[in-house]
Amino acid sequence: MLIKGNIALSDNGFVFNPSSGDSFTMNHTGKEVIMLIKEGKTINEIIELMLEKYDVDKMTLERYLLDFMNDLSSNSLLEE
Amino acid sequence: MSKQLFERPTITKLTPGVPSKHGAGTVIAPMPLIDGVKVDDLIEQYGSPVYVFSERTIRKAMEDIKRAFSLRYQKVQMAWSYKTNYLDSICRIFHKEGSWAEVVSGFEYDKAIRNGVKGENILFNGPAKSALELEKAARNGSFIHIDHFDELFMLSDICMSKNIEARVAIRVNMDIGIYPKWDRFGLNYENGEAWDAINRIMNNPKLKLMGLHTHIGTYIMSVDAYRIAASKLAELACSIAQKFDHYISYIDMGGGFASKNTLRGAYLSGEDTTPSFEEYAEAITSAIINSQIKPDKLPTLILETGRALIDNAGSIAGSVLANKRLSDGRRATIVDVGVNLLFTAFWYDHKIHPVSNHSGLVEETTIYGPLCMNIDVLRPSLMFPSLKRGDRFVITRTGAYNNTQWLQFITTRPNVVLIDQNRKVHLIRRAETLEDVAANEFIPEYLG
Numbered sequence: 001m002l003i004k005g006n007i008a009l010s011d012n013g014f015v016f017n018p019s020s021g022d023s024f025t026m027n028h029t030g031k032e033v034i035m036l037i038k039e040g041k042t043i044n045e046i047i048e049l050m051l052e053k054y055d056v057d058k059m060t061l062e063r064y065l066l067d068f069m070n071d072l073s074s075n076s077l078l079e080e
Numbered sequence: 081m082s083k084q085l086f087e088r089p090t091i092t093k094l095t096p097g098v099p100s101k102h103g104a105g106t107v108i109a110p111m112p113l114i115d116g117v118k119v120d121d122l123i124e125q126y127g128s129p130v131y132v133f134s135e136r137t138i139r140k141a142m143e144d145i146k147r148a149f150s151l152r153y154q155k156v157q158m159a160w161s162y163k164t165n166y167l168d169s170i171c172r173i174f175h176k177e178g179s180w181a182e183v184v185s186g187f188e189y190d191k192a193i194r195n196g197v198k199g200e201n202i203l204f205n206g207p208a209k210s211a212l213e214l215e216k217a218a219r220n221g222s223f224i225h226i227d228h229f230d231e232l233f234m235l236s237d238i239c240m241s242k243n244i245e246a247r248v249a250i251r252v253n254m255d256i257g258i259y260p261k262w263d264r265f266g267l268n269y270e271n272g273e274a275w276d277a278i279n280r281i282m283n284n285p286k287l288k289l290m291g292l293h294t295h296i297g298t299y300i301m302s303v304d305a306y307r308i309a310a311s312k313l314a315e316l317a318c319s320i321a322q323k324f325d326h327y328i329s330y331i332d333m334g335g336g337f338a339s340k341n342t343l344r345g346a347y348l349s350g351e352d353t354t355p356s357f358e359e360y361a362e363a364i365t366s367a368i369i370n371s372q373i374k375p376d377k378l379p380t381l382i383l384e385t386g387r388a389l390i391d392n393a394g395s396i397a398g399s400v401l402a403n404k405r406l407s408d409g410r411r412a413t414i415v416d417v418g419v420n421l422l423f424t425a426f427w428y429d430h431k432i433h434p435v436s437n438h439s440g441l442v443e444e445t446t447i448y449g450p451l452c453m454n455i456d457v458l459r460p461s462l463m464f465p466s467l468k469r470g471d472r473f474v475i476t477r478t479g480a481y482n483n484t485q486w487l488q489f490i491t492t493r494p495n496v497v498l499i500d501q502n503r504k505v506h507l508i509r510r511a512e513t514l515e516d517v518a519a520n521e522f523i524p525e526y527l528g
Contacts, residue, residue, distance in 0.1 A: 015091070022093055022094075023093075023094045024091050024092060024093050024094060025091075025092050025094055026089070026090065026091045026092070027087055027089065027090050028087070029086065029087050029088065029089040029090075030089035030090050030091050032089070033089045034091075050086075052083075053083060053084060054083055054084050054085070054086035055082075055083035055084065055085060055086055056086035060086075061086070064088040064089060065089070067088070068088075068089040068090070068091065071090075071091050072091065075091065075093060077091075
């Protein structure tokens with residue numbers, strides 16, 4: 001799972017996709033996830049890291065991460 | 081170390097109202113209230129559809145226009161244009177605000193008298209005054225604005241034969257550099273007819289020339305057109321003073337100021353392009369003040385503004401009757417307000433607001449009225465939220481011309497209510513019934 005190479009990410013959660021012209025904004029957890037993906041972490045690694053950091057149970061986290069991945073994918077931000 | 085609170089990760093696509101050739105992005109705000117009164121309550125009490133007027137908005141508009149002109153010119157007199165909206169309660173609000181009456185028929189003249197306007201505070205315009213109406217107006221001391229030579233001769237005959245005097249003005253039309261040129265009303269400035277009429281009036285002992293009137297058109301977006309018109313009338317006033325040593329008492333600039341509605345096919349919204357009262361006032365008053373008229377002889381400036389004062393104060397609240405898909409996949413919404421009630425839909429892109437909150441998603445929609453007639457289209461195409469049967473909406477800026485040009489067509493006309501300054505609602509015209517409509521009909525005996 002990779003973020004497309006040409007996607008521009010800013011530190012404050014602003015995302016720009018130059019191939020479609022779309023821009024996006026993320027909340028802080030969204031930004032964190034996308035940065036972890038960019039670092040090459042797998043979904044399982046991300047889940048472990050976030051479970052340590054946040055007060056959340058594994059099932060809820062997995063469910064919301066899945067939703068988020070779907071959003072990234074449907075907005076053409078992930079490599080196929 | 082305690083763990084941080086978890087917020088579900090979100091990513092939101094930014095869709096600001098990106099300007100396109102169609103203007104800014106579509107944001108249709110819900111409109112649950114008209115002047116502080118719940119639309120749902122209005123419809124529940126007075127039915128759907130219902131015309132709603134806001135007295136507050138009318139008085140605010142009057143305050144604005146009076147301020148704009150009186151800051152720049154000493155003597156300003158407003159005259160309410162009856163044809164724009166002659167519901168008695170509406171007229172009376174304008175009269176309470178100090179407006180005279182500007183009428184264009186014997187019917188409107190009598191309405192003004194019934195509304196308590198003194199004869200000497202009525203301006204009688206229009207090309208179709210009858211002999212009886214002219215005599216009545218002359219006897220009442222009203223200002224008769226002469227439209228054509230036949231009227232001038234007729235009025236002269238009446239005054240001679242009845243031995244009465246008439247206070248008159250002439251309506252002047254002129255080239256002010258805009259299209260269409262309104263030359264069908266009044267006497268032309270450039271070809272000398274206006275001057276010819278002035279000479280005849282000044283030489284007639286029964287006719288007193290009180291003023292000069294022009295009305296350059298309707299929904300005029302160019303304030304320069306008013307500047308030119310006012311200059312030309314001021315020049316005429318100077319010529320009259322020079323030749324006859326007579327000083328007219330008023331210059332009547334007519335109406336024609338644009339409201340904030342958007343004309344059909346207009347590239348930009350009327351809200352952005354309509355000149356303000358200040359801009360009109362600056363053009364008109366500076367033209368008169370800068371003319372050759374002596375400062376102590378400056379005439380009263382009369383304004384017959386109609387549309388720009390009442391359009392914003394009127395709304396129609398209605399309900400959705402049905403939704404359907406057209407052959408090309410577009411959505412069509414059928415509502416209970418037709419062009420019979422919203423005559424101005426033919427030349428305005430009226431704004432339509434849902435009463436309740438909506439998701440923000442909009443879709444290209446055609447809005448049809450309820451009449452079984454192909455012409456009954458309120459908006460051929462607009463981006464509109466998906467409303468379902470029974471949902472309510474408000475059409476704004478409908479106050480001008482719709483309650484005078486409305487048609488009793490296919491169905492009867494609904495209630496009209498006024499929200500007063502204390503937010504109390506008054507019924508000012510009840511809904512018509514079959515009996516109202518049939519009351520004037522007679523059936524020949526053999527069809528009985």
